[in-house]
Structure formats: C-alpha cells, structure tokens
Amino acid sequence: MSKTDNKNCNGWISTSDALPPLKTRVLIVESGAGRSTIRIAKLLGQAQSGAWYWSAQDTASKVTHWQPLPQIPEL
Structure with missing residues (x-):
C-alpha cells in the first residue's frame, strides 16, 4: 500500500508507511491467526531484533495499520 492509498483507508495509516x-x-x-482486531495501544519501542513492539499487541499477530484516536466530544 502506498501513501496515496492511505487516503482511501478511512484514516488508517500503514505501518510500512509511517509509525x-x-x-x-x-x-x-x-x-494474525486468520483474523483482524482493532485495539487501543501505544508504540513502546524497538527491540534489538529491529521489530517494533506495542503495549497491547498479541504476540501471534502483526500490527498492520494505525490511526490517531478521535477527539473526545464536548458535552
């Protein structure tokens, strides 16, 4: 997926384009494991192997996309 394609992904950014x-x-x-899941997480850092790790990542899956959280509505 190219950066141009991100415009068609409802705000999702490929982790191969940006973190x-x-x-x-x-x-x-x-x-991973034949399914996709959406979670709230933080990018915590990079392991010595070069892999990035996330606060809520399932070890059997790969984070493919991310997007900023929406703003909280005014009440």
Whole structure:
C-alpha cells in the first residue's frame, strides 16, 4: 500500500508507511491467526531484533495499520 492509498483507508495509516509517535495512544489493527482486531495501544519501542513492539499487541499477530484516536466530544 502506498501513501496515496492511505487516503482511501478511512484514516488508517500503514505501518510500512509511517509509525505513530512513541508512547502515544492510537488505534491499531492487528492481523494474525486468520483474523483482524482493532485495539487501543501505544508504540513502546524497538527491540534489538529491529521489530517494533506495542503495549497491547498479541504476540501471534502483526500490527498492520494505525490511526490517531478521535477527539473526545464536548458535552
């Protein structure tokens, strides 16, 4: 997926195109074991292996996309 294609993904950004700022809560899409899941997580850092790790990532899945959390509505 190219950066141009991201415009057609309802705000989802491919992790191959860009990563969120460290320790900022975002929505993530995890894919693995034949399913995809959306969670709130933070990008925590990079392991010595070069892999990135997330606060809520299932070890059997891969984070493929992310997007900023929406603003809280005014009440």
